[in-house]
Amino acid sequence: MQLESMYQEIILDHYRNPHGRGLREPFDAEVHHVNPTCGDEVTLRVRLDGGSIADVSYEGMGCSISQASVSAMHDLVVGRTVTEALATGEDFMTLMQSKGDPAVADKLEDSLEDAVAFAGVSKYPARVKCALMSWMALKDASARALSAAHPTTPTGGNDS
Amino acid sequence: MTATVSRPEGAQEALPLDVEAIRADFPILSRTVRGGKRLVYLDSGATAQKPRQVLDAERAFYEQHNAAVHRGAHQLAEEATDRYEEARRTVARFLGTDDEREVVFTRSTTEGINLVAYALSNAGTAKEAAFRRYAVGQGDEIVVTEMEHHANLVPWQQLCERTGATLRWLGLTDDGRLDLSDLGTVVNERTRLVAVTQQSNLLGTINPMGPIVARAREVGALVLVDGAQSVPHQRADVAAMGADFLVFSGHKMLGPSGIGVLWGRYEVLDALPPFLTGGSMIEVVRMEGSTFAAPPQRFEAGVPMAAQAVGLAAAVDYLERLGMREVEAHEKALTAYALERLSAVPGVAVIGPPDTVARGGAVSFTVEGIHPHDVGQVLDDLGIAVRVGHHCAWPVVRRYGVPATTRATFYVHNGYDDVDALVEGVRHAQKFFGVG
Ligand SMILES: Cc1ncc(COP(=O)(O)O)c(C=O)c1O
Numbered sequence: 001m002q003l004e005s006m007y008q009e010i011i012l013d014h015y016r017n018p019h020g021r022g023l024r025e026p027f028d029a030e031v032h033h034v035n036p037t038c039g040d041e042v043t044l045r046v047r048l049d050g051g052s053i054a055d056v057s058y059e060g061m062g063c064s065i066s067q068a069s070v071s072a073m074h075d076l077v078v079g080r081t082v083t084e085a086l087a088t089g090e091d092f093m094t095l096m097q098s099k100g101d102p103a104v105a106d107k108l109e110d111s112l113e114d115a116v117a118f119a120g121v122s123k124y125p126a127r128v129k130c131a132l133m134s135w136m137a138l139k140d141a142s143a144r145a146l147s148a149a150h151p152t153t154p155t156g157g158n159d160s
Numbered sequence: 161m162t163a164t165v166s167r168p169e170g171a172q173e174a175l176p177l178d179v180e181a182i183r184a185d186f187p188i189l190s191r192t193v194r195g196g197k198r199l200v201y202l203d204s205g206a207t208a209q210k211p212r213q214v215l216d217a218e219r220a221f222y223e224q225h226n227a228a229v230h231r232g233a234h235q236l237a238e239e240a241t242d243r244y245e246e247a248r249r250t251v252a253r254f255l256g257t258d259d260e261r262e263v264v265f266t267r268s269t270t271e272g273i274n275l276v277a278y279a280l281s282n283a284g285t286a287k288e289a290a291f292r293r294y295a296v297g298q299g300d301e302i303v304v305t306e307m308e309h310h311a312n313l314v315p316w317q318q319l320c321e322r323t324g325a326t327l328r329w330l331g332l333t334d335d336g337r338l339d340l341s342d343l344g345t346v347v348n349e350r351t352r353l354v355a356v357t358q359q360s361n362l363l364g365t366i367n368p369m370g371p372i373v374a375r376a377r378e379v380g381a382l383v384l385v386d387g388a389q390s391v392p393h394q395r396a397d398v399a400a401m402g403a404d405f406l407v408f409s410g411h412k413m414l415g416p417s418g419i420g421v422l423w424g425r426y427e428v429l430d431a432l433p434p435f436l437t438g439g440s441m442i443e444v445v446r447m448e449g450s451t452f453a454a455p456p457q458r459f460e461a462g463v464p465m466a467a468q469a470v471g472l473a474a475a476v477d478y479l480e481r482l483g484m485r486e487v488e489a490h491e492k493a494l495t496a497y498a499l500e501r502l503s504a505v506p507g508v509a510v511i512g513p514p515d516t517v518a519r520g521g522a523v524s525f526t527v528e529g530i531h532p533h534d535v536g537q538v539l540d541d542l543g544i545a546v547r548v549g550h551h552c553a554w555p556v557v558r559r560y561g562v563p564a565t566t567r568a569t570f571y572v573h574n575g576y577d578d579v580d581a582l583v584e585g586v587r588h589a590q591k592f593f594g595v596g
Contacts, residue, residue, distance in 0.1 A: 002194065002195070002541055003537070003538060003541045003592065006537065007592070012593075037549060038532075038533060038548065038549040038550065038564055039549060039550040039554060039557065039563050039564050040533075040563070040564075041563075061563050062531065062533075062563070063531035063532070063533035063534050064531060064533075064534050064593075065533070065534075124537070127533070127537070130533065
């Protein structure tokens, strides 16, 4: 039975009791991302306080992996600087590319906390996108929020 | 044949096809998945598995006859051309026509539909008057339905954007059928073409072609039928259907990937300008300009996919040996059994017609409290291959207010045991996620 390696208890907990769910005011940027292969969607807002993420609020529909991922991400990034949050996002990306290699998960455990439980997902290429959707949305929203705060700074945000 | 494969308790009737003998023809069905589990393949609607007879035919072509079709002065070129043209005759016969010029080989359903859509916009700018007959432009209308696969929707949206024509569509009823109540107004004097699927890949609904074709004839519109999900599963008869075009893919009917068919009424094909241009489709080429070959060559630019056409012909032979009526009856029995067993599971809702009246073997469903991706993951863990998501028919899932569905589709190698595995798998998913 491989299922338990993907659906860790921590993931199912986040899925059943998501943290930080709901769209809140005020916010500095809002993005809407979809996974075109399956139709999963997330609307995500970021509120900045200086260079820090004061709040991430979201609504979405999707599978347990995409919904648990956004909840775990909320816990990881709120209160951090944008730079720290994006670095954590890079670590999560590395985990998703690890194809289930336990050494990668071990190395990232401190950085990713609960989110290291998604290691099992990296063995299923079709589900990696589900786990990454919220992180992509966060990257996009933070770039927009920053460029709204400093309009001359070019960003990598794309329309979606 | 064992009892569970052919007729478990509760199933209406013994299956018409000898499932175990058929399974022995499909090499892939003897492999295991996910740690030694029997492969329960319920995703033929996405792509069908291939029997040995098809694989052998392709291999034999490459090993014995491979050459560029319609070119070259050597023996192999002759043999390759013969086999390619023989495949065309086989497909024509399968479709109930003896005019093989009406069979255009394409890469897929998608390409066939794009071929027609581009031919209709190219008609508007063709310098030859003979090619302008079916031109689509400003003020014209194209009609589709809300049930279409993206392949039979997006090309028409794009045609309308290129030409200034307007896209209209027929809606759906709550029980998964086409709503024909406004057929008389949606299809009207401005309509140039009606594009409709014969069988929905998501709902399983089989659409009534009669009234649609009749209305289109009244107003002089062309009719294109998307047969991607019908031609593999029921007897096709282009004469009886009365449409102008029928498109389908080889890979969904036990044939190779990379080969599809556009059947068109000769008179219509002959009045259309080409889509892809280049080698093999020309009559005379000069630096100043070119003239084009007659159909079907006009629509087959470049060196064609000969081995795939030969493989498709082998798939047709295989299906005809089983008998298309038997294939249809077989899938109907499986569908009836699946609908009955699935709807008996608390929390499971079938999206689409609830019985087998005018319905094929695509069974989409939702499981309360579990997202289809998660249902699919649990089934996969048990060796059961289904499709999850919007099935390239996003407007359909939107229409029924669900983000996605889990879909099982049946074909000739499926037995009642596969349906049992599916239903038990769904129950297992409910247990795993603690719902139901
Ligand atoms: C109803 C329908 N139309 C069109 C297509 C497109 O077929 P293909 O991807 O082979 O071009 C499909 C299959 O995916 C289908 O189910």
